[in-house]
Amino acid sequence: MAEREQIKKQPSRTETETETEEAAPASTEKGDKLKAELDDLLDEIDEVLDENAEEFVRAYVQKGGQ
Amino acid sequence: MAIVKVLGLETEYGIIIRGSSDPNPIAASSALINAYVAELARRVAWDFEDETPGKDARGFAREGSMPPEVETHLVNAVLTNGARYYVDHAHPEYSTPECANAMDAVRFDKAGERILARSVVAASRILPPGQSIVVLKNNSDGKGNSYGTHENYLMDRSVPFARIVQRVIPHFVSRQVFTGAGKVGTEASSTLGMEVTFQLTQRADFFEEEVGLETTLKRPIVNTRDEPHCDAQKYRRLHVIVGDANLSEVSTFLKVGTTALVLSMIEDDWFSRAGDRDLTLADPVIAMRRVSYDLSLTRALELADGRTMTALDMQWEHLDLARKYAEDRGLESVGGDEIGHEILRRWEHVLGALESDPMSLATTLDWVAKYRVINGYRERHGLSWRDPKLAAMDLQYHDVRPEKSLYERLGMERLLTEESVLAAMSEPPTTTRAYFRGKCLERWGSQVAAANWDSLVFDLGTDPLRRVPMMEPLRGTAAHVDALLQGCESPAELLARLGN
Numbered sequence: 059m060a061e062r063e064q065i066k067k068q069p070s071r072t073e074t075e076t077e078t079e080e081a082a083p084a085s086t087e088k089g090d091k092l093k094a095e096l097d098d099l100l101d102e103i104d105e106v107l108d109e110n111a112e113e114f115v116r117a118y119v120q121k122g123g124q
Numbered sequence: 125m126a127i128v129k130v131l132g133l134e135t136e137y138g139i140i141i142r143g144s145s146d147p148n149p150i151a152a153s154s155a156l157i158n159a160y161v162a163e164l165a166r167r168v169a170w171d172f173e174d175e176t177p178g179k180d181a182r183g184f185a186r187e188g189s190m191p192p193e194v195e196t197h198l199v200n201a202v203l204t205n206g207a208r209y210y211v212d213h214a215h216p217e218y219s220t221p222e223c224a225n226a227m228d229a230v231r232f233d234k235a236g237e238r239i240l241a242r243s244v245v246a247a248s249r250i251l252p253p254g255q256s257i258v259v260l261k262n263n264s265d266g267k268g269n270s271y272g273t274h275e276n277y278l279m280d281r282s283v284p285f286a287r288i289v290q291r292v293i294p295h296f297v298s299r300q301v302f303t304g305a306g307k308v309g310t311e312a313s314s315t316l317g318m319e320v321t322f323q324l325t326q327r328a329d330f331f332e333e334e335v336g337l338e339t340t341l342k343r344p345i346v347n348t349r350d351e352p353h354c355d356a357q358k359y360r361r362l363h364v365i366v367g368d369a370n371l372s373e374v375s376t377f378l379k380v381g382t383t384a385l386v387l388s389m390i391e392d393d394w395f396s397r398a399g400d401r402d403l404t405l406a407d408p409v410i411a412m413r414r415v416s417y418d419l420s421l422t423r424a425l426e427l428a429d430g431r432t433m434t435a436l437d438m439q440w441e442h443l444d445l446a447r448k449y450a451e452d453r454g455l456e457s458v459g460g461d462e463i464g465h466e467i468l469r470r471w472e473h474v475l476g477a478l479e480s481d482p483m484s485l486a487t488t489l490d491w492v493a494k495y496r497v498i499n500g501y502r503e504r505h506g507l508s509w510r511d512p513k514l515a516a517m518d519l520q521y522h523d524v525r526p527e528k529s530l531y532e533r534l535g536m537e538r539l540l541t542e543e544s545v546l547a548a549m550s551e552p553p554t555t556t557r558a559y560f561r562g563k564c565l566e567r568w569g570s571q572v573a574a575a576n577w578d579s580l581v582f583d584l585g586t587d588p589l590r591r592v593p594m595m596e597p598l599r600g601t602a603a604h605v606d607a608l609l610q611g612c613e614s615p616a617e618l619l620a621r622l623g624n
Contacts, residue, residue, distance in 0.1 A: 092483070092486075096496065096497075096500045099497060099500070099533065099534070100497070100500055100501055100504055102533060103497065103501065103517075103530065103533060106520075106527075106528065106530065106533060107513070107516070107517065107520065108516060108520060108528070111512065111513050111516030111517075111520075112512040112513070112516065114140075114142075114258075114516055114519070115266065115512045115515045115516045115519065116512075117140065117142075117147075118138070118140055118265050118266070118267075118519060119265050119267060119269065120138050120139075120140075120149070120214070120215070120264075120265040120269045120271055121149075121214060121269055122149075122213040122214040122215070122271075122340075123136055123213060123214070123215060123263075123269060123270055123271025123272060123340070124136060124212070124213065124271060124272040124274070124339040124340050124365065
C-alpha cells in the first residue's frame with residue numbers, strides 16, 4: 059500500500075517522523091513501527107529508572123518557589 | 125513599528141539532597157553554584173597560568189545604590205556568557221543573557237541545563253560521602269508546590285498595559301497546547317469535573333488570577349512586575365510567569381517565538397487593525413486548566429462575546445494574524461526573516477500535527493514525549509495512573525544529569541548543535557548588551573566590582589568605583605564594541621575611551 063505524504067497544514071516534517079494518511083494497512087504498519095520503537099525504549103528505560111523511585115517521590119518537596 | 129523583542133528566560137530549578145538527614149535546599153543550591161564557579165576559576169588558572177580566580181565568573185554583591193533584592197546575601201554569580209546564576213528563595217536559578225531572537229533564547233536556555241549538570245558533578249566532589257544532589261528542570265514537586273520559569277520580553281513603554289493584558293491572555297491560555305511540559309495527575313483543588321490522569325502543563329494548576337503582581341501565591345496569568353532593567357522611559361519588560369520549563373528545543377523555540385510575535389502584533393495594535401478579532405475569554409483562569417486537562421485538544425472554551433473556540437482554533441487565529449502581520453510589517457522585531465519564517469513554519473506544523481495526530485509529535489514536544497513514554501510504561505506493567513513509579517518517571521524526565529534524564533533517552537528533535545550549546549556556556553550572545561557584559565567579565569573579571577543587567581561597575585583600585593551604564597539592551601553588541609574592546613589593554617583604557 060503506497061504511503062502518501064500528509065500535507066494538510068503541514069509544510070514540513072523531519073526524517074524521523076512517519077507520515078501517512080489513514081489508509082488502513084499503512085496505518086497498522088505505522089502503528090506497529092511506533093509500538094516497536096516504544097517497546098525498545100521501555101526496555102531501555104527500565105534500566106534507567108531510579109531504584110528508589112517511590113522514596114524519591116515521597117522525599118521530593120520544594121517550598122518557596124515563584 | 126514594534127521594537128525588537130529582546131528576550132530572556134529565568135528558570136528556578138528543583139533541587140534535593142539525597143542521603144542527608146537534614147536536607148537544606150538553600151545550602152544545597154549555594155553549594156551547587158559555588159562548586160561550579162570554583163571549578164571555572166580553577167580551569168582559568170590552569171588554562172592561562174594566571175592567579176586570578178574569579179576571572180571567568182565570580183560572586184558579586186549588588187552595588188549599594190541599586191535597589192537591593194531580598195536575597196542579596198545569597199550566592200549570585202554572573203557568568204562570561206552574560207547569564208546570572210544564583211540562589212533565589214530555595215532554588216538554584218539561571219537567567220539567560222538578553223537574547224535578540226528565539227533561537228538564541230533556546231541556545232542559552234539549553235546552555236543553562238548544561239551548566240546545572242556540570243554543577244551537579246562539581247558539587248558531588250565536595251559533598252560528604254553518601255550524599256548527592258539531584259536537580260530537575262521542571263515546575264512542580266507534585267505535592268502542590270510550584271516554582272517558576274519566567275520569560276521576559278522588551279516592549280515599548282507607550283503601549284497601554286490594558287491592551288497587553290487583553291490581547292495576550294488568549295495566547296497564554298491557548299499556547300499551552302505546545303508549551304506544556306506535561307504532568308502526571310493534578311495539584312489543583314478543583315479539576316472542573318474532569319478526570320485528570322495526565323495534563324499538558326506543569327503550571328496551569330497554580331493560576332488563580334488574571335492580572336497581578338504576585339509570583340508566589342495567587343499567581344496571575346499576566347504579571348505586573350514593572351522593573352525594566354533598562355531605560356524605563358522607553359521600555360517595559362513584560363515578565364511572563366505562566367509558562368513551563370521546557371526541555372524540548374522546539375517547545376522553547378515556539379513558546380518564546382510565538383509570544384514575541386504576538387507581543388509585536390499587540391505593540392502595533394494589529395489585532396484591531398486586522399479587523400478586530402477579539403479572542404477575549406469569558407473566564408481565563410478556568411480556561412487555563414480546561415486546556416491543560418484536555419488531552420483530546422477538542423474541548424471548546426467560552427469567549428466573552430458568547431462564541432466558543434478550542435485552544436487549537438485560537439492558535440490558528442493567532443497564526444493567521446501573524447502571517448498577515450509578517451507580510452505587512454515584516455519580521456524585524458523577532459530577529460529577521462530567517463528566524464521569523466522558521467517560527468511561522470514550525471508553528472503551523474505543530475498545530476497541524478496536534479490537530480491530526482498529536483502522537484506524531486512524540487519526538488518534538490515535551491508533553492507528547494512524556495505522555496507517550498509514561499503511558500507506555502503504565503500499559504506494559506498494568507499500573508494505575510496513581511502509581512508512584514509514574515510520578516517518579518515524571519520527575520526523572522526533567523533530571524539534568526544526562527545519564528539519568530528520561531528526556532535524553534527519547535531521541536528528541538534538536539534545533540541546535542551540541543557544540544553551539546556548549547559554546548554558549550561561556551560565550552555571550554553577540555547581538556545584545558550581554559556581549560559587553562560577558563566580554564568584560566572574561567577579560568577583566570577581577571576588576572569588575574558588580575555586574576547588573578543594566579550596568580557594569582569597575583574597581584580600578586582607585587576611588588571611586590566607576591560605573592558603565594547599559595540602559596539600551598541593543599547597544600554593547602559585538603558590532604558596537606568588539607573593535608573597542610580589542611583595542612584596550614585594561615579597563616582603565618576602556619573607561620577612558622568610553623569617556624567615562
